Amino acid sequence: MDGEKLLKLLISFLIVLQVLGFVFKNDFLYTGSELILSVSIIVLYFIGTKRIKTYHVIVLSVLFIGKLITFCNVESIIKFQMTTHIMVYILLFYFLYYNHKSFVYNRRDVFTLVLGSSLYTVIFFLAYLTLKESMGDLHLLGFLHLLLLYMLLVIGAMHYINIRSEKSLWFFLSMLNFTFSDYMLLIDEFYLQSYELQVLMLICEPLAMVFLVNYMVTKSLKLKSEEFEGF
Secondary structure, eight states: HHHHHHHHHHHHHHHHHHHHHHHHOOHHHHHHHHHHHHHHHHHHHHHHOOSHHHHHHHHHHOOOOOOOTTTOOOOHHHHHHHEEEEEEEEHHHHHHHHTOOOOOHHHHHHHHHHHHHHHHHHHHHHHHHHHHHHHHGGGHHHHHHHHHHHHHHHHHHHHHHHHHHHHHHHHHHHHHHHHHHHHHHHHHHHHHOOOHHHHHHHHHHHHHHHHHHHHHHHHOOOOOOOOOOOO
């Protein structure tokens, strides 16, 4: 077993430890596993990539800084979390631009995209309208936060359905988990504090980072097959 596979096993183990530390209120286990987990995901990038790219390192660094902020005793920590996430999501638009190929859709593709994006549009507006009042002065920041997630997930889905490559799948899965994690973060902070949501966030956020690293290190190939042309 190579080092990359061992590191992925370690990351899976650390996610479990992190959740256990939170559930059983063991601060040492929770904090230690969370810090080691964040570092391990960054190390996974350096082990898995064939060529280190500055842009990738910047994105991972901002994510890591955002994670470190959660351990600091600062006022209005949610504002800092939202700001760092917004910075990351703005940076991720470069990946969509870099990975762009001409869109070629069949009827099944169009149906899937229209159905999925319509459902997500309803969720987006319902979430924002529900949280707007409780977010107070942060409602514009919250709107930008949710809007960036909306655009990245929808466009990421468009790329995956168009290309159907492993690389585009990793990006879509990453954005899907970031979306789950951030929606739960905002709901927990501004609407209804939930123990279950906090546990799910501890799973979704590191998974999102792992999928993002997989996207960064995976070679770009177009795999769309003729079998999808029928409907």
